Amino acid sequence: AFQGNVMATNQPAPPMKLQPITNPDLTPSPDVPLAILKRKMMASNDIRVARGLLMEINTHLKVREMLAESMRQVVERVTGNKLKAEEVLNERAELSQHQCYKTAVNHYKYNCYNWHKTEYEYALRHLYALVNLCERGYSADSIQLAMDSVCRFRF
Template identity: 55%
Template sequence: SKGLDKAVEPVSLPVIAEHDLMSSPDVPLAILKRKLQKTNDVDAVVGYLNEIHAHLQVRELLGNTMRKIVEHVVEDKEEVQDYLDERSDLTQYNCYKTAVRHYKKHCFNWHEQKFEYALRHL
């Protein structure tokens, strides 16, 4: 049959020397930082700095909110930071699912780009 008689030549791809990988919640901030680095326009610099500042304020708000939630739930206040720093295995899926729905509905809807970073705290 046509086209099947000839072997396809393998494609050589360039070697990637520097991996610039990041998680998706970090992408908007990285884009703003790159735009800031590339511009010489003072007004654009001010605009990008304001956007970066607003983005970082939202991150801080998300972190502080999760801290308050953990402080409210955890009995031993000395363990709060451990709960915030560590990832635990999910054993109570239904409870987790209910908590996540509540967090999304009443705290931060991560479908809005500015709150996408909220996923980091779940």
């Protein structure tokens, strides 16, 4: 019965079968702002507007680079070893150490990069490294200390 109507006797509609998308021109969510800027620049016939958009694109890319580099530094400080840091940055562990991760993520958000600010949304792409650190047994305290060291110049 539709929405609890006991008087309705119609059978529910069969599930829809959708064709697979063969040629997706899809953009991952974190890349949408950059894709919009690129399309605006390509569509612009005004050189001043295009230059302004190019500057915005470059700023956006520099922020992405800074976010990646900051997380790399945090991981290196926690592990104390560049080789181990690379392993941590190149794996995707499943989360079971929820308390460690929650503590680390909150500290990162409020002391390094708040991903609720548009310019730092891409920071979400690097949180997997915190999962990996917690899953490898590093303490939330050691992760927080590393963040404090790396992010101290942010404010």
